[in-house]
Amino acid sequence: MHESLKDEVTRAWSDAWDHGDFAAFERLVAPNYRRESTGSGRTSSFAEFEQEIREVRAAFPDLATRIEQLIVEADSLAIFWTSEGTFTEPLGTVPPTGKRVVTRGSNFSTLLDGRIAHERVTWDSSELLTHLGLPSLHSAFEEADEDYADETVPAPREMLKAFNKQFVSGVTVVTTIDDEGQPRGLAVSAYTSVSLDPPLVIVCVQKTSSSYPALFRSTNLGINILSSEQRDTLSVFASKSPDKFATVAWHAAPAGSPLIDGSSASIEVEIKERFQALTHTIFVGRVHHAETTEAAPILYKAGAFYDGRGLSAL
Ligand SMILES: Cc1cc2nc3c(=O)[nH]c(=O)nc-3n(C[C@H](O)[C@H](O)[C@H](O)COP(=O)(O)O)c2cc1C
Known part of the structure; x- marks a missing residue:
């Protein structure tokens, strides 16, 4: 039939x-x-x-x-x-x-x-x-870069790189289940909580990522904040390994998104928007499920990772 x-x-x-x-x-x-x-x-x-x-x-x-x-x-x-x-x-x-x-x-x-x-x-x-x-933004971007052909002036791209170096964030792993039923995911530092009411968050994912088609087709995503004890897990999800979950323990959130065991905290969101930002898609998600622990998060700054345990307060 x-x-x-x-x-x-x-x-x-x-x-x-x-x-x-x-x-x-x-x-x-x-x-x-x-x-x-x-x-x-x-x-x-x-x-x-x-x-x-x-x-x-x-x-x-x-x-x-x-x-x-x-x-x-x-x-x-x-x-x-x-x-x-x-x-x-x-x-x-x-x-x-x-x-x-x-x-x-x-x-x-x-x-x-x-x-x-x-x-x-x-x-x-x-x-x-x-x-x-x-x-489109694409042509505006190309024109802007041509304007900065003068090498004595730093290109906007370099300015932004220098700016980003001063930003401290955590690292998340964004996950889903692909069409074959296999868990997929990648390391993403571009996570931001947007609003509490409604409970909205965003993550930005590069369209060239091999996980991207599965994420785009999904109705839900898992977002896991990695803990300081998950440095190895981070390397796995920042890689192009075909089966990243082979060595990583996980469990399914209520709508099926993979939540990684041992994370500092995990949420499952329902995708509400997929905004196109040229090379990246900005996924807007509404939070439906959260799991939190006391495990300290791993910290990321200027390409290096830091232990989030025992930070000193100002
Ligand atoms: C600390 C860190 C942060 C990252 N943040 C992002 C991000 O915000 N968005 C993104 O698309 N890729 C990000 N990446 C890159 C992806 O994790 C990386 O390209 C990965 O290999 C993609 O895997 P895939 O092609 O199997 O999906 C980040 C990598 C690292 C190490």
């Missing part, structure tokens, strides 16, 4: 997005189908969705969509997709750039009697905007 649904979805997807034929898709959705965009929070009907596809196809006549992964489980369906096309005609008020565009995202659907009743769509719009050739 799952296999035939997978075939149906693959066909409907290709017919609609690549050929503008919606018949197969219409058969696939439940009568009260609703499509929710996690980015904008907008909800649309099937007719509005069809119209959206028509507009995208008009702007990108050679649009080709690839389903990277399709998972059917009980009453839910997950699709990870990549679309490519040339921006040839206007898209709304945006003039065409003639550029080749690649964008990717994921859809999570709830099934009702084997039909798609509700769909949540998450996609990286900034990646699309960059490809579209629209003004």
Whole structure:
């Protein structure tokens, strides 16, 4: 049954997005189908969705969509997709750039009697905007660096590096479970508590990290503040080791995120936003679970680590 649904979805997807034929898709959705965009929070009907596809196809006549992964489980369906096309005609008020565009995202659907009743769509719009050739932080950044070609003036990058050297932080390990059910994680010092009410935190993760795709697709993350006794654990999670959890004991938080045993403190958050900051994604998470201990945290400053036990108060 799952296999035939997978075939149906693959066909409907290709017919609609690549050929503008919606018949197969219409058969696939439940009568009260609703499509929710996690980015904008907008909800649309099937007719509005069809119209959206028509507009995208008009702007990108050679649009080709690839389903990277399709998972059917009980009453839910997950699709990870990549679309490519040339921006040839206007898209709304945006003039065409003639550029080749690649964008990717994921859809999570709830099934009702084997039909798609509700769909949540998450996609990286900034990646699309960059490809579209629209003004972005990226070009502003490159221009700013050119302005500092004069070697007698330190480049902003160097100024920031020098500034960061004076900042003391802890080190966290940000974790999730990947599509194969394996725990994944990396060392992250870019953690900040944003607000207590609501209880929000952020972590910044480089898009080139091998853990990044799994983190991006997740609905929850684990964030572990490493203790002074976890110097070895830190090295493991700052590495590119394919199985970082092979030598690290952990347990699952209520929503499944890996929490590392022996950490100073751990939380599990639900991802609320995935802000695109060029090379990094800023994940905003709402805290749902916390485990704290008296174990002193490891400290990080200017590329070196320090024992957080026995610090002297000012
Ligand atoms: C002290 C320390 C802090 C780090 N902070 C971050 C960070 O805030 N964000 C990030 O993306 N990577 C950070 N890294 C780098 C990653 O941990 C490192 O690139 C890791 O190898 C990525 O692993 P992966 O590619 O297997 O995901 C940090 C590394 C160290 C040692």
